[in-house]
Amino acid sequence: MRILISPAKKMKIDTDSLPYENLPQFLEETQAILQCLQGMDYAGLKALWRCNDSIATLNYERVKAMNLRRDLTPAILAFEGIQYQYMAPSVFEDKQFLYIQKHLRILSGFYGLLCPFDGVTPYRLEMQAKLAVNGERDLYEFWGEKLANQLCSETDFLLNLASKEYSKAVLARLPKSIRFLTCTFGELKEGKVIEKGTLCKMARGEMVRFLAEKNITNPQDIKNFDRLGYTYREDFSDSQNFVFLKVEEKNAANW
Known part of the structure; x- marks a missing residue:
């Protein structure tokens, strides 16, 4: 099993907490992307990033001085988004770090995988x-x-916790022999499952923590996830999509 997650826009440098183990496997491709970015001016990069001046200035300076082999942070500690806050890898125990190193993969526009x-x-x-x-x-x-x-060289089962923007980079290119299972986290509104961005990110991070703490490798055991008020719903799920619904207290007794 390999668990797919998205990166986060906000990142930090942390060279003290834990050492990194390897350089990314697609570093040659990343270098090509970096050279392309370094050839662009400030206005072009700001337009590409679609961000304000403060963020553009910070990242423009990063691009111009970037070294892909120095002052590196383990990827799992480098991303600071909501998903990573709820995953809380900084307080993982050794066995949980071993689990995610084997099973977790972060999709990235810059680094690939x-x-x-x-x-x-x-x-x-x-x-x-x-x-x-x-x-x-x-x-x-x-x-x-x-x-x-x-990914196909590593496993025949992918658990997708990534956003559509990132899972799209993989899904259309998978052979039929690979099982691609997506977890959906939502609320039931007028009979329809509604996903909310921030809540989904929270749930995805919590799901990774749950999988690591329980050392889960069997797809059936994923259904036991019950954190942040979510419950697996067989009636909305199928073999390609496990649906977890957050039920409002006033409606909880109705099903």
Whole structure:
């Protein structure tokens, strides 16, 4: 089993808490992307990033001085988004670190595919960014089949906790022999499952923590997730999508 998650826009440098173990496996491709970014001016990068001046200035300076082999942070500690806050890897025990190093993979527009203890430097680049690299019109075409092929070499079961922006980079390129299971976290409104961005990120992070704490590798055991008020719903789920619903207290007694 491999668990897929998205990166976060906000990143930090932490070279003290834990050492990184390896360089990312697609570093040559990352270097090509970096060279492309370094060839752009401030206005072009700000437009690419679609951000304010403060964020653009910070990341412009990062790009111009970026070294992919120095002052690196383990990927699992480098990202600071909501998902990672709820995963809380900084308080994992050794056995949980061993679990995620084996099973967890972070999809990235810049690095492609990351293991938790791959050494990374702060960057800003979404997978859906319209960046032409090496003649390819965007990052989806640039990465092509590389990410899917690597994952297929590791497992025949992918548990998708990534957003559609990132899972899109893998899903369309998988052979039918690979099981791709997505977890949906939502609320029931007028008979429809409604997903809310922030709550989904919280649940995805909590799910990774749950899987690591329980050492889960059997798909059936994923259904036992019951944190943050979510419960697995067989009636909304199928073999490709496990649905977990947060039930309002006033409606909890109705099913």
